[in-house]
Amino acid sequence: MSIALWGCFVIDENVALARFTTIGTGGPARWFARPESIDELQDALRWAAEKNVAVEVVGLGSNLLVHDAGVDALVLKLAGELATAAVEGETLVMGGGAPNAVGLHRARAAGLGGFEFASAIPGTGGGGVRMNAGAYGREFKDVLIDATVVDADSVRTLTPEELDLSYRHSGLAQGAVVAGLRVGLEPSEPQAVKLIAAELLARRKATQPTNKRTFGSVFKNPPGDRGAGRLIEECGLKGHQIGGALISPRHANFIENAGEATTADCIALMAEARRRVHDQFGVTLEHEVQFLGPLELPPL
Numbered sequence: 001m002s003i004a005l006w007g008c009f010v011i012d013e014n015v016a017l018a019r020f021t022t023i024g025t026g027g028p029a030r031w032f033a034r035p036e037s038i039d040e041l042q043d044a045l046r047w048a049a050e051k052n053v054a055v056e057v058v059g060l061g062s063n064l065l066v067h068d069a070g071v072d073a074l075v076l077k078l079a080g081e082l083a084t085a086a087v088e089g090e091t092l093v094m095g096g097g098a099p100n101a102v103g104l105h106r107a108r109a110a111g112l113g114g115f116e117f118a119s120a121i122p123g124t125g126g127g128g129v130r131m132n133a134g135a136y137g138r139e140f141k142d143v144l145i146d147a148t149v150v151d152a153d154s155v156r157t158l159t160p161e162e163l164d165l166s167y168r169h170s171g172l173a174q175g176a177v178v179a180g181l182r183v184g185l186e187p188s189e190p191q192a193v194k195l196i197a198a199e200l201l202a203r204r205k206a207t208q209p210t211n212k213r214t215f216g217s218v219f220k221n222p223p224g225d226r227g228a229g230r231l232i233e234e235c236g237l238k239g240h241q242i243g244g245a246l247i248s249p250r251h252a253n254f255i256e257n258a259g260e261a262t263t264a265d266c267i268a269l270m271a272e273a274r275r276r277v278h279d280q281f282g283v284t285l286e287h288e289v290q291f292l293g294p295l296e297l298p299p300l
């Protein structure tokens, strides 16, 4: 069933979400819409507020686990003008739903550098802000000028400080949507941008399972000199499999969908890795992957 809010903008019911995630697991969204402008986005948010329906956002689903039974919420996927990128002077202007790859392409074509780190992060600008995603020593907070954050009642422009960005964390409220962002860049030769991005991607491919279905880092790196992957590997868990979910033989902080994985398989594997690391090293791992639906890891 679809509900037409007006004209051609519709809210659909029971839309499968697995195809909107890079791991490819999970059930349907109770409600689903693709707003293409801030007006459409606010109308969808107001509809949800009136109906007392929770709101969730999916970007490229590259750090996302969706409950197998689905999500009792309005799930938004930004589209249209909210998923484009353009350059204005030395500023990259991205819709919250614009893929980082598109942003980088626009920046390179305009002779702007500084966003190359995002070539290794297969998400959107909005997901990058929400996660303060980062790679190779740079994070979104280092290049972000501000983000346009929309909820049912307001459209606000927030700086990185106001967004409270830190390691894989933002202070964005539940249901707040990053509709757009401005990224401050510097002049650079397009060929130099291309070379840096290619080098970062090559480094990535040498150490991570980039050709498998994964959701990126499972856990945040704990304080100290050993990352989450190293700790899981030292527990002997590389290649450990539950159902269709496999701890990557290439990098232990990745879970691969080895076939017909379910989200429950991924959660069981995460719980096992977390328990083993806690028992062996006394370290409590915190999940980096975001949960949609009533998912949680068992207490230690």
Ligand SMILES: Cc1cc2nc3c(=O)[nH]c(=O)nc-3n(C[C@H](O)[C@H](O)[C@H](O)COP(=O)(O)OP(=O)(O)OC[C@H]3O[C@@H](n4cnc5c(N)ncnc54)[C@H](O)[C@@H]3O)c2cc1C
Residues within 6 Å of the ligand: 022, 056, 057, 058, 059, 060, 061, 062, 063, 064, 078, 096, 097, 120, 121, 122, 123, 124, 125, 126, 127, 128, 129, 130, 131, 132, 133, 134, 135, 176, 177, 178, 179, 209, 210, 214, 215, 216, 217, 290
């Ligand atoms: C192979 C691989 C490599 C990766 N490497 C890295 C890496 O080096 N560094 C790194 O930081 N991450 C990495 N990731 C994880 C992931 O790409 C990042 O976290 C990315 O920023 C997520 O963006 P997304 O658009 O896919 O968000 P999603 O995965 O769709 O969502 C992630 C979270 O952001 C929220 N969200 C998404 N869009 C919006 C929006 N517009 N407004 C508000 N909230 C929103 C979602 O609700 C969810 O809570 C990797 C993932 C993969 C699969």
